[in-house]
């Protein structure tokens with residue numbers, strides 16, 4: 001693996017995650033339990049850092065969807081559910097936690113899916129957003145950083161399963177993709 005210069009350092013990420021956790025702690029101060037639903041696999045490091053900074057009672061669930069265009073015979077635009085949450089979300093206060101919103105299709109799909117489960121409330125949280133790539137508008141209630149259109153890795157984000165555990169976020173130059 002090559003050494004990549006940081007786009008966001010560990011310190012910058014930590015400060016921003018603390019700010020997001022602070023906002024969530026304030027917004028849900030009067031709620032008996034919050035359910036964090038992490039979208040696998042990219043959100044797992046962000047979610048674990050964020051969750052450990054929460055002072056509001058919470059439980060953690062995970063959900064997994066297919067990456068787009070996995071089989072030629074399928075609609076390359078479609079998102080498919082690979083793994084569902086374990087417990088009902090009915091009447092719960094849910095925060096959906098994503099690593100990155102690119103076209104917005106995954107988050108839009110997941111919002112439709114989870115809203116149908118009749119939670120009391122549902123909000124979205126994403127560490128990163130590439131607004132220049134938006135195809136489906138979705139509100140991001142808690143957003144870490146806005147970035148330009150490049151492929152980023154580290155802090156949970158991969159390229160072909162590599163770079164996921166890099167402690168900071170970096171752009172992967174085109175020649176390494």
Ligand code: 5GP
Nearest residue numbers: 100101102103104105106150151152157158
């Ligand atoms: P969307 O449905 O918003 O187009 O895509 C969301 C998913 O695409 C993310 O959850 C992530 O898995 C993947 N993705 C989009 N851009 C990037 C990127 O720059 N780096 C990595 N590692 N994954 C990305």
